[in-house]
Amino acid sequence: xxxxxxxxxxxxxxxxxxxxxxxxxxxxxxxxxxxxxxxxxxxxxxxxxxxxxxxxxxxxxxxxxxxxxxxxxxxxxxxxxxxxxxxxxxxxxxxxxxxxxxxxxxxxxxxxxxxxxxxxxxxxxxxxxxxxxxxxxxxxxxxxxxxxxxxxxxxxxxxxxxxxxxxxxxxxxxxxxxxxxxxxxxxxxxxxxxxxxxxxxxxxxxxxxxxxxxxxxxxxxxxxxxxxxxxxxxxxxxxxxxxxxxxxxxxxxxxxxxxxxxxxxxxx
Amino acid sequence: xxxxxxxxxxxxxxxxxxxxxxxxxxxxxxxxxxxxxxxxxxxxxxxxxxxxxxxxxxxxxxxxxxxxxxxxxxxxxxxxxxxxxxxxxxxxxxxxxxxxxxxxxxxxxxxxxxxxxxxxxxxxxxxxxxxxxxxxxxxxxxxxxxxxxxxxxxxxxxxxxxxxxxxxxxxxxxxxxxxxxxxxxxxxxxxxxxxxxxxxxxxxxxxxxxxxxxxxxxxxxxxxxxxxxxxxxxxxxxxxxxxxxxxxxxxxxxxxxxxxxxxxxxxxxxxxxxxxxxxxxxxxxxxxxxxxxxxxxxxxxxxxxxxxxxxxxxxxxxxxxxxxxxxxxxxxxxxxxxxxxxxxx
Numbered sequence: 001x002x003x004x005x006x007x008x009x010x011x012x013x014x015x016x017x018x019x020x021x022x023x024x025x026x027x028x029x030x031x032x033x034x035x036x037x038x039x040x041x042x043x044x045x046x047x048x049x050x051x052x053x054x055x056x057x058x059x060x061x062x063x064x065x066x067x068x069x070x071x072x073x074x075x076x077x078x079x080x081x082x083x084x085x086x087x088x089x090x091x092x093x094x095x096x097x098x099x100x101x102x103x104x105x106x107x108x109x110x111x112x113x114x115x116x117x118x119x120x121x122x123x124x125x126x127x128x129x130x131x132x133x134x135x136x137x138x139x140x141x142x143x144x145x146x147x148x149x150x151x152x153x154x155x156x157x158x159x160x161x162x163x164x165x166x167x168x169x170x171x172x173x174x175x176x177x178x179x180x181x182x183x184x185x186x187x188x189x190x191x192x193x194x195x196x197x198x199x200x201x202x203x204x205x206x207x208x209x210x211x212x213x214x215x216x217x218x219x220x221x222x223x224x225x226x227x228x229x230x231x232x233x234x235x236x237x238x239x240x241x242x243x244x245x246x247x248x249x250x251x252x253x254x255x256x257x258x259x260x261x262x263x264x265x266x267x268x
Numbered sequence: 269x270x271x272x273x274x275x276x277x278x279x280x281x282x283x284x285x286x287x288x289x290x291x292x293x294x295x296x297x298x299x300x301x302x303x304x305x306x307x308x309x310x311x312x313x314x315x316x317x318x319x320x321x322x323x324x325x326x327x328x329x330x331x332x333x334x335x336x337x338x339x340x341x342x343x344x345x346x347x348x349x350x351x352x353x354x355x356x357x358x359x360x361x362x363x364x365x366x367x368x369x370x371x372x373x374x375x376x377x378x379x380x381x382x383x384x385x386x387x388x389x390x391x392x393x394x395x396x397x398x399x400x401x402x403x404x405x406x407x408x409x410x411x412x413x414x415x416x417x418x419x420x421x422x423x424x425x426x427x428x429x430x431x432x433x434x435x436x437x438x439x440x441x442x443x444x445x446x447x448x449x450x451x452x453x454x455x456x457x458x459x460x461x462x463x464x465x466x467x468x469x470x471x472x473x474x475x476x477x478x479x480x481x482x483x484x485x486x487x488x489x490x491x492x493x494x495x496x497x498x499x500x501x502x503x504x505x506x507x508x509x510x511x512x513x514x515x516x517x518x519x520x521x522x523x524x525x526x527x528x529x530x531x532x533x534x535x536x537x538x539x540x541x542x543x544x545x546x547x548x549x550x551x552x553x554x555x556x557x558x559x560x561x562x563x564x565x566x567x568x569x570x571x572x573x574x575x576x577x578x579x580x581x582x583x584x585x586x587x588x589x590x591x592x593x594x595x596x597x598x599x600x601x602x603x604x605x606x607x608x609x610x611x612x613x
Contacts, residue, residue, distance in 0.1 A: 073504070096507030108502030110495045120488065121495050125507030127488050171506070 017046035017053065017227045017239070023081075024049050024179050024210045025070070025100075030078035032062070032069045039065045041234045042078070047179060047212050052205050054213040054221040054242065056255055057231035063214040064105055066231070067181050070212075071095055071102045083178055096125045099178035105187060107168040111157030115148055118156050118167055122174025134174060141170045144200065162193035169200065173209075180204065181212045186220060198224050218255035222246040230255075272459045277577040283466050283535070284549075285573020286473035287528050291550025292557065292565040293480065294521040299559045300497035301517040302510075303418050304410055307425040310547025311432035312398060312525025314540060317533035318436065319526075320394040321445035326383040330439035332374045332397050338404040339366040346407070366404065373397060387450065391530050395523065402522025403515035410518075411511050429544065436540035444537040447530075465534045472531055476524065477566070493517060545588065549576070552595050558602060568598075 017023075025047040032040040040062040047053045055063050069076035072090030080087045082100055110118050119141060123134035142149040145166045151159065156167055165185055172180055182201070186194040198220050205211060215221035222228055225242040230251065238245065245251050291309055298306040319329040343366045350359035373396060382390065409424055451464035484490040496503040496513040504510065528546075529538065536542070549572050556568025572591055579587040 071505070073501075092504050093507045093509040093512075096505070102505055104501070104505065106501075108499050108505060110498045110502060112498055113491070113494065117491055117495075121491055121503075121506050121508070124488060124492050128507070175507070 017048060017051075022049040023047065024051075024083055025212065026079075026081040027066075027070060028079045028081075030066065030069055030076055030080065032065050032074055032076045039234055040069065040076070043231070043234070043236050045212075045229055045236070045239075047210050048226075049210055050205060050208055051227060052201065052211045052213060052225045053227045053229070054215055054225035055229045055231050056215055056218040056221055057237075058254075059216065061231045062234040063231055064183055065234075067102055067104075067183050067212070067214055071100065071181065073102075093125070096175060097129060099176070100181070101172040101175050101177035101179070102181045103168045103172045103183060103185065105183040107164050109156040109164060109167060109171070112155060114153050115156055115159070115167055116152040118171050119148070119174050122171035125175060137174050137176060141173050144173070144203070145170050162189050162196070165189060165193070165197060166200075169197075173204075177209060179210045179212060181214070183214045184216060185213070186215065186217045194220065218251070222251075222256075273581070275458075275460045277581055278574065279460060279462065279466060281574035281577030282570065283469050283573070284576060285570035286470055287532055287546070288550045288553050288572050289566040289569035290473055290476060290524050290528050291547060292553035292569045293477065293562055294524040295550055295554040296557060296559055296562055296565050297493070298517050298521050299554075301493055302406070302410065302414070302421075302514045304421045305418070305425055305559075306521055307422075307547065307551075308405075308429040308432050309521060309525050309550060310543030310545070311429060311436065312402070312522050312543070313529035313532070313546050314436055314538055314543030315398045315401075315432070316394055316526030316529025317447070317538040317542075318440040318445055318529075318540065319397055320390060320530050320533055321447050321538070322440060323377075323382045323390050323394065324447060326381075328374075328377045328382075329394075329397060331401075332370065332377055334435060334439070335397055335401055335404075336370040336374055338401060338408060339370040342366040342404050342407050365400075369400070387448075394530055395526050398526040398529075399519065399522045402518035402520075402525075405522075406514045406518040407511070411514060414510050414514065433541050433544065436543075440540050442540065444539045444542075445533070446537045447533040449534040465531075469531050469535070472527070476527070480520075489516065549573075549591060552592065555595055556598050558606075 023046050025045070027046070028044045029042045030040060030044070031038060031042055043062075043066055045053065045055065055066065057063055065074065068074040070080055070090065072087075072092045072095050076090075080090050082090075082095065083098060085098070087095070110121065113121075116138070119138055120134055123137060127134060142152075147163060148166055148170055151163065156164065159167065169180075169182070169185065185197050185201070189197065194217065201211060201213065201224055213221055213225060222242045222245060228240065228242040228245045229236050230238040230245070238248065238251065240248070246256070291313070294309060295306050298304055298309075315331055319331045322329045343363050346362045346366070347359045350356075350362055377393065382393065385393075405428065409428060410421065413420060413424070449463070449465045450468045453464040455462045455464075455467070484494055492503065492506075492508045493513055493516060495506070496508055496510065500510060503513065525547075529543070532538070532546075550569065553569035553572050554565045556571070557563070557565030572594065575594060576587055576591045579590040583590065
């Protein structure tokens with residue numbers, strides 16, 4: 001089993017994210033079309049075990065499309081290998097069962113259900129497979145997000161934006177994912193909450209969760225990530241270790257603003 | 269009308285209302301989770317009642333062959349798919365539930381002197397035949413078009429309703445059937461004579477409603493169905509597949525329908541096409557609840573039942589008209605109260 005996870009099932013000629021040992025996720029030549037419009041063209045990315053990999057890029061570059069295709073929500077062409085097994089056609093339930101989890105941009109919470117019910121439902125697939133440990137996982141998630149414990153009986157729909165994002169992440173963690181995919185976790189949140197969200201992302205990595213992070217907040221994303229891809233008009237335009245990309249003049253100009261790096265350092 | 273007649277009518281109304289309430293709850297549930305308007309709910313009532321009657325007459329209920337036929341189709345579709353994907357265990361599971369189970373049931377019914385069994389066992393056998401048709405029907409007819417607009421799903425429901433009525437005529441013949449009461453006991457409640465069957469209907473309905481409530485509030489599968497009704501995408505990302513939710517919902521709806529049929533078979537004569545009117549009254553109740561609210565639907569069902577009972581006394585020729593006219597003020601009120609939202613597709 002371990003051998004299987006170590007060998008690349010895609011037989012990739014040269015893995016782009018070379019720093020990634022034991023890739024959890026390998027995506028090769030992934031393309032998605034909406035009718036005649038190609039939203040994603042031959043994108044290849046790799047997420048190593050325990051890594052935070054970020055995909056940055058402007059609005060409409062195809063970031064969300066890419067995550068949806070990997071998760072199996074959208075149909076796609078190309079190859080997705082997850083946890084050592086090639087998925088011919090990714091299928092959402094199967095991906096969840098195998099330990100992949102997506103926190104979508106719109107959160108997609110169950111608004112008329114309590115916070116606790118939302119969380120417990122995150123463990124549905126594990127429960128279905130006979131792993132009835134959700135009570136314990138729930139305590140772990142509450143330890144990570146004390147705010148959610150305070151609001152456990154409140155309806156999810158009545159919470160603030162930051163709390164809803166925490167709930168969405170907490171719900172995904174209930175599945176004990178090997179790979180957590182976060183789509184714009186900081187979108188629409190106040191700066192203090194954004195900092196809290198990124199603190200939690202680092203904390204999750206410390207606990208061994210691999211993370212694929214899609215962000216428009218390039219500065220924060222590059223700070224927290226190990227490796228980064230820049231997606232522009234559906235194609236991977238640049239890639240490299242996150243700290244190198246943060247120094248790249250083109251990235252600074254397009255995504256960080258002039259002197260972005262220094263500001264980023266100041267803000268930490 | 270004197271007080272004792274009003275009491276008798278009230279009792280009738282509440283008994284029928286309890287059944288309509290069960291059907292209305294099933295309709296709301298099916299619509300919320302799958303967006304299917306479950307027209308053929310009434311046919312499950314008729315199939316439940318008539319399967320039991322046929323069993324009691326000593327014949328093998330023909331519905332079991334329908335179950336076998338549906339099972340063969342499901343096995344052919346899902347089993348082949350699983351085998352193609354190299355999932356041998358899954359294929360075996362599919363074949364076990366959809367092929368081996370119906371055949372075993374058919375064999376059992378052929379071997380058993382079903383008409384000599386105690387009533388409780390006959391009821392269990394009836395449910396064992398009719399209820400699995402619910403999830404199979406979802407798999408065969410709705411799952412392939414699960415994301416189609418509500419109108420398309422409705423058209424499929426109408427088609428299935430017509431097909432099931434036709435098959436009902438083929439299976440059970442045109443004769444009406446009535447089954448013996450669950451109990452011959454009766455109770456005097458002041459001036460009112462309450463029959464044992466009435467009590468059965470009320471108690472089972474209340475138990476079923478409480479059971480459903482517990483299922484949705486306490487169990488993870490129940491919560492998963494609610495979650496699917498609230499946010500389909502979110503549910504799918506939790507690994508709750510629309511197919512699973514749909515099959516589970518249709519299982520519950522078929523169970524409620526078939527059990528309702530078994531309960532009322534001793535009270536009313538059931539024909540192969542009786543189900544439609546019964547289901548339609550449940551539908552009126554569900555509409556009162558806006559196809560969304562369970563308590564309103566249940567309350568609406570009691571109103572429908574009572575209105576029907578009193579209408580049959582005052583103007584028996586018009587009782588159906590009166591009951592179905594109820595829907596007009598409700599729809600008017602609803603259309604004034606709520607703003608129209610375009611369906612998201």
